[in-house]
Amino acid sequence: MAYETLIAETRGNVALVTLNRPQALNALNSTVLKELKAAYAAFHADEAIGAIVITGSERAFAAGADIKEMQSLQFADIYKSDFISGWDDIAKARKPVIAAVSGFALGGGCELAMMCDFIIASETAKFGQPEITLGVIPGMGGSQRLTRAVGKAKAMDLVLTGRMMDAAEAERSGLVSRVVAPERLLDEALAAAEKIASLSQPSVMMAKEAVNRAFETTLEEGLRFERRLFHSLFATDDQKEGMAAFVEKRKPAFNHR
Numbered sequence: 001m002a003y004e005t006l007i008a009e010t011r012g013n014v015a016l017v018t019l020n021r022p023q024a025l026n027a028l029n030s031t032v033l034k035e036l037k038a039a040y041a042a043f044h045a046d047e048a049i050g051a052i053v054i055t056g057s058e059r060a061f062a063a064g065a066d067i068k069e070m071q072s073l074q075f076a077d078i079y080k081s082d083f084i085s086g087w088d089d090i091a092k093a094r095k096p097v098i099a100a101v102s103g104f105a106l107g108g109g110c111e112l113a114m115m116c117d118f119i120i121a122s123e124t125a126k127f128g129q130p131e132i133t134l135g136v137i138p139g140m141g142g143s144q145r146l147t148r149a150v151g152k153a154k155a156m157d158l159v160l161t162g163r164m165m166d167a168a169e170a171e172r173s174g175l176v177s178r179v180v181a182p183e184r185l186l187d188e189a190l191a192a193a194e195k196i197a198s199l200s201q202p203s204v205m206m207a208k209e210a211v212n213r214a215f216e217t218t219l220e221e222g223l224r225f226e227r228r229l230f231h232s233l234f235a236t237d238d239q240k241e242g243m244a245a246f247v248e249k250r251k252p253a254f255n256h257r
């Protein structure tokens with residue numbers, strides 16, 4: 001399917017979404033949201049796809065929500081339409097999503113990266129929540145997801161000053177899982193996605209659910225939830241196949257059932 005603001009393609013069992021509004025450093029406008037939702041829905045409907053990579057250009061993952069589109073909005077209208085809430089669908093993707101970030105990931109761009117399951121950054125990546133410099137605050141989860149990712153001190157520093165942090169600081173802080181040379185970024189992210197896509201889809205999806213539950217509940221409930229998911233995986237063909245393959249010293253052939 002052809003889109004105006006992004007390129008959606010498949011590489012084997014991996015989906016690759018490339019944000020493509022170079023004239024605006026991939027600023028996230030309503031068309032990007034609409035198209036991203038459509039692309040994600042198509043990839044979720046495609047049984048063959050086991051993981052998604054989302055990336056931007058070398059210069060920018062995304063420089064934020066589109067300021068020119070937001071500039072003249074009025075309170076009553078955005079309150080009544082619950083402006084921004086559509087991004088929740090992106091955050092709720094059930095298949096694993098990896099953000100491959102090069103250049104600017106600012107405001108909504110940083111927030112979009114944080115909606116993914118993990119972030120692989122190029123050495124050129126710059127993360128920030130500069131909304132405060134525009135007279136607003138993060139609106140797509142920055143004050144919440146950034147704080148959970150890096151803790152209060154660093155989140156306050158970034159959200160209150162609007163400064164950017166480089167890839168090394170982002171890795172030290174726990175925002176990104178790996179930093180790689182710019183020319184390695186896409187290969188590294190696609191390889192991670194391919195690895196995930198080669199595994200049993202039910203176990204991958206439950207692993208994602210279990211880790212995410214750690215942010216939503218108490219330790220006791222989280223442990224119970226994890227254990228129940230663990231138990232339920234013994235109802236799958238893939239658990240039988242995965243363990244048999246280990247014992248028989250061969251590669252498993254998962255059927256994702």
Ligand code: HXC
Pocket residue numbers: 023024025027028063064065066067068084104106107108109130131134137138139140
């Ligand atoms: C609309 C944007 C944009 C944005 C860049 N552009 N960011 N357009 N919305 N968020 C446009 C510029 O207007 C310009 O187009 C072109 O992209 C290139 O940008 P430059 O500023 O000329 O590039 P440079 O000097 O290299 O500076 C890069 C930059 C700067 C540091 C990233 O563009 C910048 O500060 N951008 C805004 C970052 C920001 O504040 N993001 C948070 C947005 S609020 P023209 O045609 O003008 O030359 C937000 C809220 C999220 O994200 C939650 C609510 C939805």
